[in-house]
Every structure is written in C-alpha cells, then in structure tokens.
Amino acid sequence: TEETDGFKRFMRSAKKYDLNVKVLGLGKQWRGGDVANYAGGGQKVNILRDGLEEFKDLDDLIVMFVDSYDLVFSGDKSEILEKFAKFDAHVVFSAEGSCWPDESLREKYPPVKATEKRFLNSGGFIGYAKDIYEIVSYKSIQDNDDDQLYYTKIYLDESLRQKWSIKLDTKSEIFQNLNGALGETTLKFKGSKSYMYNFKTGSSPVIIHGNGPIKSEFNRLTNYLVDSWTVNSGCQACEEDTISLEGVREDDYPTVFLGVFVESPTAFLREFFEDLAALDYPKSKIDLFLHNSESHHRKVVNKFLSEYKGSYKSQTYITPFEDVDESMARNRAIDECIKKNCQYFFSVDSSAHLSNPRTLIDLIQQNRSIISPMMTRDGRLWSNFWGALNKDGFYARSEDYIDIAERRKIGVWVVPFISTVYLIHGYRLPALRNSNTSPNMDADMAFAQYIRNKGIFMYITNRQMFGHLVNSDNYDIEHVTDELFQIFDNPTDWEKRYIHEDYHKQLLPDTEAAQPCPDVYWFPITTPEFCQNFIDEMENFGQWSNGKNADPRIAGGYENVPTVDIHMKQVGYERHWLWFLKKYVSPLQEKVFLGYIHDPPHAIMNFIVRYKPDEQPLLRPHHDSSTYTINLALNTPGVDFEGGGCRFVRYNCSVTSSRKGWLLMHPGRLTHYHEGLRTTKGTRYIMISFIDP
Numbered sequence: 245t246e247e248t249d250g251f252k253r254f255m256r257s258a259k260k261y262d263l264n265v266k267v268l269g270l271g272k273q274w275r276g277g278d279v280a281n282y283a284g285g286g287q288k289v290n291i292l293r294d295g296l297e298e299f300k301d302l303d304d305l306i307v308m309f310v311d312s313y314d315l316v317f318s319g320d321k322s323e324i325l326e327k328f329a330k331f332d333a334h335v336v337f338s339a340e341g342s343c344w345p346d347e348s349l350r351e352k353y354p355p356v357k358a359t360e361k362r363f364l365n366s367g368g369f370i371g372y373a374k375d376i377y378e379i380v381s382y383k384s385i386q387d388n389d390d391d392q393l394y395y396t397k398i399y400l401d402e403s404l405r406q407k408w409s410i411k412l413d414t415k416s417e418i419f420q421n422l423n424g425a426l427g428e429t430t431l432k433f434k435g436s437k438s439y440m441y442n443f444k445t446g447s448s449p450v451i452i453h454g455n456g457p458i459k460s461e462f463n464r465l466t467n468y469l470v471d472s473w474t475v476n477s478g479c480q481a482c483e484e485d486t487i488s489l490e491g492v493r494e495d496d497y498p499t500v501f502l503g504v505f506v507e508s509p510t511a512f513l514r515e516f517f518e519d520l521a522a523l524d525y526p527k528s529k530i531d532l533f534l535h536n537s538e539s540h541h542r543k544v545v546n547k548f549l550s551e552y553k554g555s556y557k558s559q560t561y562i563t564p565f566e567d568v569d570e571s572m573a574r575n576r577a578i579d580e581c582i583k584k585n586c587q588y589f590f591s592v593d594s595s596a597h598l599s600n601p602r603t604l605i606d607l608i609q610q611n612r613s614i615i616s617p618m619m620t621r622d623g624r625l626w627s628n629f630w631g632a633l634n635k636d637g638f639y640a641r642s643e644d645y646i647d648i649a650e651r652r653k654i655g656v657w658v659v660p661f662i663s664t665v666y667l668i669h670g671y672r673l674p675a676l677r678n679s680n681t682s683p684n685m686d687a688d689m690a691f692a693q694y695i696r697n698k699g700i701f702m703y704i705t706n707r708q709m710f711g712h713l714v715n716s717d718n719y720d721i722e723h724v725t726d727e728l729f730q731i732f733d734n735p736t737d738w739e740k741r742y743i744h745e746d747y748h749k750q751l752l753p754d755t756e757a758a759q760p761c762p763d764v765y766w767f768p769i770t771t772p773e774f775c776q777n778f779i780d781e782m783e784n785f786g787q788w789s790n791g792k793n794a795d796p797r798i799a800g801g802y803e804n805v806p807t808v809d810i811h812m813k814q815v816g817y818e819r820h821w822l823w824f825l826k827k828y829v830s831p832l833q834e835k836v837f838l839g840y841i842h843d844p845p846h847a848i849m850n851f852i853v854r855y856k857p858d859e860q861p862l863l864r865p866h867h868d869s870s871t872y873t874i875n876l877a878l879n880t881p882g883v884d885f886e887g888g889g890c891r892f893v894r895y896n897c898s899v900t901s902s903r904k905g906w907l908l909m910h911p912g913r914l915t916h917y918h919e920g921l922r923t924t925k926g927t928r929y930i931m932i933s934f935i936d937p
C-alpha cells in the first residue's frame with residue numbers, strides 16, 4: 245500500500261530482470277493488520293482477486309503473486325517459467341520450515357524429505373491465472389483475517405489441492421523463504437552477477453523473500469543481491485538513483501538544517517568545529533542548530549558561534565544551562581527542521597570529525613532516505629554503524645562488518661543501525677517526530693529502532709574517506725588542556741595538534757638533520773601549542789623542586805646536578821611521554837646515530853626544567869646519565885627570556901638561539917660535557933629526557 249524503501253528495492257529488482265509488474269494495492273488504506281507481529285493480511289487476497297478479474301478467463305496466462313516490501317527477484321522470466329514448468333502443476337506456492345499461523349495443522353501436511361520445507365508460505369506463488377483466480381474467489385475473507393491460513397486450508401484439502409493442481413516449492417527451486425533458512429543459503433558471485441545458492445537443496449532460487457523477523461539480515465543480503473555488489477565489479481547500485489549538484493548555482497543549493505550535538509565531554513572539540521565550518525557548502529543555505537549539554541565546552545562552542553555569527557542562514561543555540569536533555573534536543577531539531585520546510589536534515593555529533601569537506605555534498609548526491617558517512621575511531625574497528633542486530637536489538641557483528649569498516653568492500657549499504665552523523669531527506673521527517681525518545685534506551689538506539697520499525701532504510705556509505713570518530717572514553721576534564729593526554733586514544737588528532745608540521749620531513753632519506761654543534765642534532769618535533777599547553781600544565785601543577793642535591797623523587801635520593809624541575813611521573817604524564825619518545829624521538833635518533841637501535845627507548849628521568857634569574861639561572865658543566873639526551877625548547881630566547889642556551893664544553897660550541905618546539909639530541913656521556921647557560925631575564929623552560937641511562 246505504501247511506496248516504502250523496501251518497495252523501491254523490489255521494483256529495482258523487477259526492472260533489473262525485465263519483469264513486468266502490476267502493482268496491486270498501492271495507495272490503498274491497509275486494513276490487513278500488524279502482520280509483522282500478528283496473523284492478518286487477508287486484504288492481500290481481496291486485492292489480488294480484484295486485480296485478477298480481468299485475466300480470470302485466460303487459461304494460458306501464467307501469473308506470479310509476490311509480496312514486495314521484503315522480497316527481491318533474482319532471476320528473469322525464462323528462468324522462472326522453466327522452473328515452474330518442471331513442477332508439472334497449475335499452481336506452486338512457496339514453502340517454509342515453520343507452520344504458521346496455526347501450528348495445529350502441522351501433521352495435516354504431506355511429509356517431505358529432511359532437506360525440504362513442508363509448510364506453505366503465502367508471500368509468493370505462481371500459476372495459471374484462471375486457477376489462481378478461482379483459488380482467491382473460493383471463499384470470502386476479511387481484510388484482517390490471515391491470508392496464509394486461507395491458502396493453507398485450501399492446500400490441505402486434498403480434493404481442492406488436486407482440483408487446482410497445487411504443489412509446494414519444498415526445495416526452494418523458485419521461492420526462497422529465508423526465515424529459518426539463513427543457515428542453508430549463501431551469496432554467490434559470477435562476474436558482475438550475484439545470486440543466492442541453497443546448499444541444502446542445491447538450488448539457486450529466483451525469488452528471495454525475507455519473511456518473518458529477519459528483516460535486518462535480509463536487508464544485508466540485498467546489499468549484494470540483484471547485482472548490487474559483486475566481488476569482481478564492486479558496487480553496481482551505487483550510482484543508481486543519485487542526483488548531482490554539479491553546475492548548480494550556490495543560491496540554488498538545497499536548504500540544509502544542521503543539527504549539532506555536544507552531548508558529552510568530547511576530545512578535540514575545537515578541531516571538530518574547524519572541520520564543520522570547512523564543509524564545502526554555502527553557509528547561507530544552512531540553518532544551524534546547536535545543542536551543548538557540557539558547560540565544560542562552552543568556551544569552544546561560543547568561539548565557534550561568534551566566529552560564524554551571521555554566516556549561517558540562522559543560528560540557534562541551546563546552552564548547557566537550559567533544561568534540555570539529549571532526546572529533547574534531538575527531537576526539537578527535527579521539529580524545527582520541519583517548521584523551516586528544510587530539504588535536508590544533517591545531524592552531526594561532536595565526535596564526528598568531518599575532515600573531508602565534500603561529505604555533505606556527497607551525501608546529498610547519493611540521494612538515499614537516511615544516509616550516514618562511515619567513520620571509525622583512529623585505527624579501530626569501532627564505527628558509527630552496526631552490520632547486524634542480536635535477538636535483543638543490540639549490536640551484533642555481521643559477516644561483512646570488518647570488510648566494510650576497513651573499506652575492503654566499498655559501497656552504499658543498508659544497515660540496521662547508524663549513529664553520530666547522518667543526512668535525512670526532509671520529506672521523511674514528519675514520520676520521525678519524537679523518534680529519539682524511548683524509555684530505558686539511549687537516544688541513538690531509540691532513533692535507529694524507530695526507523696527500522698518504520699521500514700525506512702538506513703544506509704552507510706564508505707565510498708569515500710569522510711573523517712573519523714574521536715574517542716572520548718578516557719577523556720578526563722581535570723587538566724588545563726585535556727587533549728595533551730590524548731596521545732593514546734586519539735593519536736591522529738593528537739599528532740595534528742601537537743606534532744610539528746616539519747617533523748615527518750626529517751625522516752625522509754634526503755633530509756639532513758641540522759647539526760649546530762658536532763654530534764648535536766636539532767629537529768623540529770612539537771608545535772608551539774604543545775609547548776604552551778605543556779608549560780601551562782606544569783605551572784598549574786606548580787610543585788617545582790627546590791634545585792637541591794637531596795631529591796626524594798629519585799632512587800638513592802641524591803641528584804648530582806639538580807635543577808628546578810617537575811618529573812613527568814608527578815603529573816601523570818610518564819606513560820604518555822615514553823610513548824612520545826618511542827613514536828617520535830626514536831626514529832630521529834636512528835637517523836643520526838646510525839646502528840643504535842633501542843626499542844622501546846628507556847628513560848627514567850623525564851622532566852621539565854625552569855630557569856629564572858632569581859631562582860635557578862644556570863646549570864654547571866656535567867654529563868647526563870644517558871646514552872643520549874633530548875633537550876626540547878618550550879619557549880623562545882629574546883621573547884620569553886634573555887640569555888640561556890646549552891654549551892658543549894669540549895667543542896666550545898653553544899646553542900643559544902634555541903627554537904620553540906625543536907629538540908637538541910646529543911650523546912649523554914664522555915664527549916658531550918655540557919652546561920646550561922645563565923638566563924638573565926624572564927623564564928626559560930626546557931623538557932629533558934635521559935634516554936637509555
């Protein structure tokens with residue numbers, strides 16, 4: 245009765261196999277009951293009777309009747325007719341393994357072999373128009389009676405069975421009902437063709453029916469069936485039914501209602517907004533709606549809002565101080581979008597970094613009901629879609645989940661759950677009011693379930709790299725800059741924010757490292773922001789040592805060459821720093837001190853040193869207890885302080901014009917006797933590691 249996504253999928257398959265379909269019931273009021281959960285569907289018999297009226301006297305016309313929402317064709321007319329002929333029957337009904345809706349009729353069915361299906365399913369049958377017309381006219385049936393029971397009773401009446409020469413397709417030659425049979429079927433590919441194979445009966449059925457409570461699994465299979473995707477040809481359905489914004493004037497771009505949701509503490513939120521603002525789409529066509537429920541994030545949010553004030557078509561901000569929870573905010577966004585008559589609703593959560601600026605345009609052009617750009621967490625399989633559901637409606641891993649998440653299979657996939665970022669056609673929204681609310685369920689779970697129940701398809705596309713998801717599982721908001729501590733969970737974001745843009749160049753074979761003094765190497769490694777965040781973190785902690793020899797923080801309690809410093813252990817950064825040494829410092833070392841490979845590098849002494857004229861201004865000549873030492877400048881001579889620098893006595897060579905974010909690397913013992921020169925004004929900060937003591 246409705247033009248659902250399932251119906252469109254069905255029609256696509258009919259077109260693919262060049263079958264002429266007469267659609268019955270479209271636009272009618274459905275009075276057949278809730279057939280997903282209860283018996284019903286009698287209306288289908290009535291509709292079919294009316295539809296067959298004009299053919300009732302044709303005894304050489306073969307017709308096939310099939311459901312559509314949960315069914316696709318997988319073969320053409322000649323294949324269907326050939327198979328039908330082999331039955332030597334006038335009417336063939338599809339069969340399944342369970343006896344529904346009246347279990348008590350079980351034993352009335354003729355027995356079948358163990359590999360076959362014994363019971364009638366009314367979702368598909370084929371036969372001569374005259375016989376079928378007589379069957380559907382045999383008795384009257386109420387719209388909300390059960391159609392399957394109607395046909396079952398006819399079939400189980402031996403005289404009627406013979407009269408109309410009715411057989412069941414017990415070996416799934418033509419019809420494959422999948423409920424209870426998923427385990428005996430598999431997808432097969434042959435060049436650019438896909439089909440289903442039943443290895444229990446050895447058949448390749450041409451009508452595939454996702455009957456019963458296996459809709460998600462059926463949807464998954466139809467990502468491949470009807471030649472939608474094959475191993476050899478990849479995604480053949482991807483370019484179908486798309487639209488193009490190519491050549492469209494910006495003024496004529498569709499209107500997008502952008503709902504942004506900051507619902508929990510989120511790492512790298514600043515970068516999230518940078519990506520959002522950089523989307524390749526005219527802001528004059530975007531209504532911005534932002535809900536922030538974290539007062540912790542209000543500064544970053546406000547900065548984004550004020551920076552783009554007046555740029556978006558409109559700006560709505562629901563602050564953390566308003567009494568609006570996540571579900572309410574999400575529902576409200578949908579309502580606002582409807583009110584504005586938006587053409588698209590684009591929902592983006594703060595963990596979705598849309599680093600591909602084409603994302604929004606790509607999604608619009610893909611032209612699906614609800615579509616989400618696939619994203620995963622940095623180097624993880626965690627993504628914003630599920631490939632399958634378990635019995636309770638929670639996450640289950642589908643057979644193809646990893647291939648899709650890792651983009652080994654590329655395409656546009658119908659899936660049972662999407663979250664975090666998605667685009668919805670505006671005309672779909674009225675059906676989705678209050679879709680984010682369900683008792684005892686998170687908003688995203690409620691939303692996906694609601695859509696599934698509506699029979700609307702959710703697609704995930706991995707045709708492009710769209711960006712990634714930030715992982716905020718271990719995001720503590722107790723530091724001055726919490727991102728500093730995110731080197732493990734969000735390595736890509738961390739690197740982008742904190743590793744010097746010229747760092748990677750240093751590793752190229754043709755790049756020669758700067759050498760300001762003999763065997764003292766000089767590398768850009770961290771950004772100025774890292775240096776500033778690091779200093780701020782330490783100053784906030786504030787427990788600088790007194791620069792005396794007695795030092796309870798170290799084994800033995802005595803420091804020969806003491807500095808005013810803070811150890812990484814004291815600020816909970818030891819693990820992070822050691823990883824930094826392994827990941828970023830070791831490769832540099834291996835380049836300049838050839839043949840010395842210690843993986844992972846070892847370091848017990850990792851500390852930030854503070855020099856001030858009236859505190860500790862200098863450090864007398866000494867050796868370090870290290871194989872090599874790194875000395876990272878955290879601020880700038882001539883700007884933040886006067887004097888300072890490091891002098892290597894043996895070579896009478898000093899590095900005084902140190903560069904913020906650049907480190908010095910030098911041997912620790914024997915050759916590189918060195919001293920810290922006097923800081924005469926301001927404060928000098930350096931970060932030191934004694935590596936491989």
Ligand SMILES: O=C(O)CCC(=O)C(=O)O
Binds near residue numbers: 807
């Ligand atoms: O001040 C400098 O640059 C040298 C620091 C140093 O040698 C040390 O902390 O061991």
Ligand SMILES: [Fe+2]
Binds near residue numbers: 867918
């Ligand atoms: Fe030193």
